[in-house]
Structure formats: structure tokens, C-alpha cells
Amino acid sequence: MRGFTTALLDLVYPPACMSCPRATATPHGLCADCWGRMGFITAPVCARLGTPFTVDLGPDLLSPEAIADPPAYARARAVARFADGPAQVLVHRLKYGDRPDYARVMGRWMAEAGSALLDDVDLVVPVPLHRSRLWRRRFNQAAELARAVALVRGLPLDLDGLTRVKPTRSQVGLSRTERADNIQGAFRVAPDAKGRFRSRRVLLVDDVLTTGATVNAVSRALLRDGAATVDVLVFARVVTTGWR
Structure with a gap:
């Protein structure tokens, strides 16, 4: 009966691409055109920041940015470039379009892109x-993505150990320095979670990585609580250049 109902619904409301109106063979997927324009980030990448290189010069290579300004976290990985159409559309629909169901598919792609990180979590x-923002938006998109990533590997998930104590303004449109200032002191380990992250290898999950100011601030809070390491996994990241 369930299969018949699904087939009937697909006939009346054909599955559509998550990024555009085109029809797809199955729900929660991308059409061939959007898949081809996703801008997936694949090796070779900076071992620390996860930003792509244009040529492969060997394993464990660091970009000039990672050497000049090392982040608080150990490693970061992302599924795709944020500026490339479909990735940006998916993030915006998840975040502002009230589509938490998108997180299941996006989380599976994240688990694949960050498979090396998940081995050490x-x-x-x-x-x-x-x-205040959670009340307006009704759900935390990062929490939905984290739930999906954890489910893929059967990993423990912590949703309340960290708190955002400062109602920062949106980071959109701010410079790197302004983003860092805006987010300073915004994150703490919850009072009843002190020591929860001690000696733990933590995977920090978010939807987008731009300058890294937010994940750096959160990573510092985790490390102050004694976390052994913090790695970062996001769906999309801003890439300003491809290092040679």
C-alpha cells in the first residue's frame, strides 16, 4: 500500500530537482544539469583548509593561507564551492526556505566528502x-546536517553542549576582520557540559565556511574545554582561488 501511495503521489506530483524545477527520477536529487554544475571539491586540496589546488604536488601539502594564518581547527572539508549555483541554492533553501528535509541528502554528501575526518571522530x-534566531527560524540547519552526518556512520551526536551566548548580527557582507570581531566571545560550553569534550575528537558541522571566523571561534571554545582535536565539515565553502 505504501508503495502504491508513493507511486500515485509521484504521478500527480513528479519528483523535482532540489535546485531547479526540472523533473528527476527520484525525490531529493539533482537533475543532470545541476549535478554537472555543483562545483564539487575533490583532491588535491590543502591538507588543513580543504581548499582545492589546481595541480597535485603531493600529499599533506598546505596552502599559503594555511601557513600564514593557521586556523584553530585541525582540518576542514567541504562538499562543494559555495559560489557555484546549485550548492548555493541548496544551502539557501535549507536555511531560509524551510526545507530541513534537504539536510538528509546534503548530510550524506558531507559524510562522503569528509570520510577521512569521520574515521577519527x-x-x-x-x-x-x-x-532568538532559533526561535525565528524554528530549526538549526547545522544541527540537521550534523544529525544526518552522524547517522551515516552511527556516531554520537551532541546538540546541547555548546551555546551561542551572543546574538551576533548576520555575517553576510562583513569583511574578514568584521566577521572575527562580530563573533568574538559568542560561543561557550554550556555550564552543565563543562568537561564533556575533554580528550574527545570532535567533528564540528556547519552549512557554509566563508572566512572561517565562526568555526574558529567555536573550535577555540571546544579546545578550551579540553577537546583533543577539532575538525570541521561543511556542505559548501567559499573558494577565492585555486592554489598552484
Whole structure:
């Protein structure tokens, strides 16, 4: 009966691409055109930041940016470039279009892109939202993605150990320095979670990585609580250049 109902619904409302109106063979997928324009980030990448290189010069290579300004976290990985159409559309629909169901598919892609990170994880943690923004948006997109990533590998998930104590303004449109200032002091380990991250290898999950100011601030809070390492996994990241 369930199969018949699904087939009937597909006949009346054919599955559509998550990024555009084109029809797809199955729900929650991309059409061939959008898949081809996703801008997936694949090796070779900077071992620290996960930004792509244009040529492969060997394993464990660091980009000039990673050497000049090392982040607080150990490694970061992303599924796709944020500026490339479909990736940006998916993030915006998840975040602002009230489509938490998109997180299941996006989380599976993240688990694949960050498979090397997931081999070294004790706990999956999302970047938290301030309660005022959570009330307006009704869900935390980072938490939905973290839930999906944890489910793929059967990893423990912590949704309340971190809190966002400062209601920061949106980071959109801010410079690198402004983003860092805006987010300073915004994250803390919850009072009843002190020591929860001690000696744990934490995977920090968010939807987009731009300058890294947010994940750096959260990583510092985790490391102050004694986390052994913090790796970062996002769906999309801003890529300004491809290092040679």
C-alpha cells in the first residue's frame, strides 16, 4: 500500500530537482544539469583548509593561507564551492526556505566528502544558533546536517553542549576582520557540559565556511574545554582561488 501511495503521489506530483524545477527520477536529487554544475571539491586540496589546488604536488601539502594564518581547527572539508549555483541554492533553501528535509541528502554528501575526518571522530557537534534566531527560524540547519552526518556512520551526536551566548548580527557582507570581531566571545560550553569534550575528537558541522571566523571561534571554545582535536565539515565553502 505504501508503495502504491508513493507511486500515485509521484504521478500527480513528479519528483523535482532540489535546485531547479526540472523533473528527476527520484525525490531529493539533482537533475543532470545541476549535478554537472555543483562545483564539487575533490583532491588535491590543502591538507588543513580543504581548499582545492589546481595541480597535485603531493600529499599533506598546505596552502599559503594555511601557513600564514593557521586556523584553530585541525582540518576542514567541504562538499562543494559555495559560489557555484546549485550548492548555493541548496544551502539557501535549507536555511531560509524551510526545507530541513534537504539536510538528509546534503548530510550524506558531507559524510562522503569528509570520510577521512569521520574515521577519527568521537563526537559530532553542530555550530549552535542563538535562541532568538532559533526561535525565528524554528530549526538549526547545522544541527540537521550534523544529525544526518552522524547517522551515516552511527556516531554520537551532541546538540546541547555548546551555546551561542551572543546574538551576533548576520555575517553576510562583513569583511574578514568584521566577521572575527562580530563573533568574538559568542560561543561557550554550556555550564552543565563543562568537561564533556575533554580528550574527545570532535567533528564540528556547519552549512557554509566563508572566512572561517565562526568555526574558529567555536573550535577555540571546544579546545578550551579540553577537546583533543577539532575538525570541521561543511556542505559548501567559499573558494577565492585555486592554489598552484
